[in-house]
Every structure is written in structure tokens, then in C-alpha cells.
Amino acid sequence: MKKIFPFLLLSLIISAMFILIFNTKEKVTPKIITVDTLHSYLYKNNQLIEIPIYVSAMQEVFSEISAYENIYIFNSDDKKLFLDLKEITTGHSELYLGDNYQKIILKFEMPNLSEDFIIENAYMNISLINDHELALKIGELSLTYLNNTSDLDWLTLDSKRNIDNNEKVQMDYIIIELNEEVSSIEMIKIANNNALEYEIIENTIIITIPNYNLVINYIPLWIAFNDGSIQTFNNHHYIIEYSLLEKAGRLLNIYVLT
DSSP states (O other), X not given: OTTHHHHHHHHXXXXXXXXXXXXXXXXXXXXXXXEOEEEEEEOOTTOEEEEEEEESSOHHHHTOGGGEEEEEEEOTTOOEEEEOEEEEEEEEEEEETTEEEEEEEEEEEOXXXXXXXXXXXXXXXXXXXXXXXXXXXXXXXXXXOOSSEEEOXXXXXXXXXXXXXXXXXXXXXEEEEESSOOOOEEEEESSSSOOOOEEEETXXXXXXXXXXXXXXXXXXXXXXXXXXXXXXXXXXXXXXXXXXXXXXXXXXXXXXXX
8 A cells, every 4th residue: 555655646646737737717738749750779788768758837747757657659550669768857948839848858778679670650659647648749760680780980970961951950961080991881871771871081981861851860870891890879969959849840749738
């Protein structure tokens, strides 16, 4: 009984917050925004999968791990992947159409994989302990399993947008300077899809990122060489965007909590 009581209390608090919000004299309409994003990860034991949401109210609820019953990723093709929520962090705030949104980052344990896994047109289903359930569009989840890899031996790493594309929410190029001259590359990838185009200038690789119609700013990278070796670079925040909601346009998914 002692173990059950805290969960019952938290459920009552969450329900009370829902009732309070919907019954205030000055009507508050709580919303959640997600952004269609390429969520690409290499399978590594210590790698967490990060999926952000933006909430205009009830930040205290959505930032508390014990408020969540279960979470899984799915799409219309009946692909499904349950995720184990390990951590929640709070990011920056953004103003969008007069409402202030708090960024909340849900961090999940990497599932035990033995092969690649991809869900396109993915949704994140969230069940809260007060029986509220949400299905939020998140873009694409791509998990890649690679054998016998080594870390990329890089010297500098940068990303660029085209000058005329300042309003884009993805980068156009990744520029990597390696510690030695580059040769014999077979392919370069950032997700389970087609190999990327690239240019080599001495020990520098300039990788062109095609238009994915997704936000791309936190991704891994791997380079396969002709000798069969593969070098990888773990997920990296190439761009930290503090006005993403304003720029993302049709990539936004806005949900009104009822």
C-alpha cells in the first residue's frame, strides 16, 4: 500500500491540474507541439534516444518521469517499438503565436538491437498515469546496427547552411577535417537511407545533406571505406536552434489538450 500511494497521489495531482486548467475563468488552452525530425542513432549501449516536445502548460507534469505509464513509437504500417524512458531534461523556451512553449526532452534507453530498425512517418504514443493518452507525430526514427566499427579520427567538425537558406531548419553541409589525408571512401551515411554525396579536398570531407523535409540537427555519421572498415561519429548537435517553432512551418504538429 505504501508503494502504491505515491502513484495514486501523483495521478490525482495530474488530474487536478487538468481540471484546474480547463476551468479557469481566463480560459487557458494547453497545447503540445512536436516537430517532424530525423531521429537517427547508431546502436551503442550508452546512447540515449532524445525526442523533444514543446508544451505551453503543465510543464511540471511532462517533466516528471513518474507521470508516464508507457511510451512507444508507431506508424500506420503497424510498426511499433516500445521505449524505456530514462531521463527528462528541460530546455529553452520559445514564443510561438503568442504562447510560450517550454522544450522538454524525453530521453530513452537504446533498445537491444541486432539489426537496423526504421519507422517512417512515426508517431510517439504517450500514456500518462492519469489515463490520458497522446499520439504525437515526430517524423522518422532510424536506428542503425553496425559491426566492427572504430571512432572517426577527426580534427575539426562543422556544419553550414547556404547563405540564401537562413530560414531552413536543417543544415546543407557537414565539413570534417581529419587527422590524415582521406582516400578510398565507399560511402557516407547519416541514417538508414541512400548514401550522401561528398567532396574530398586533401584531408577535408565536405558532405552534402539533401532536403529531407525533416529537421536535421542531431545525428550520427558513418564512413565506410573500400577496405571494409567503418568509422563512426556519435550523435552531435550541429545546430542549436532557439527559434525552431517560428522557422519550422509545415513541419510543426500542434495538439490541443482536451
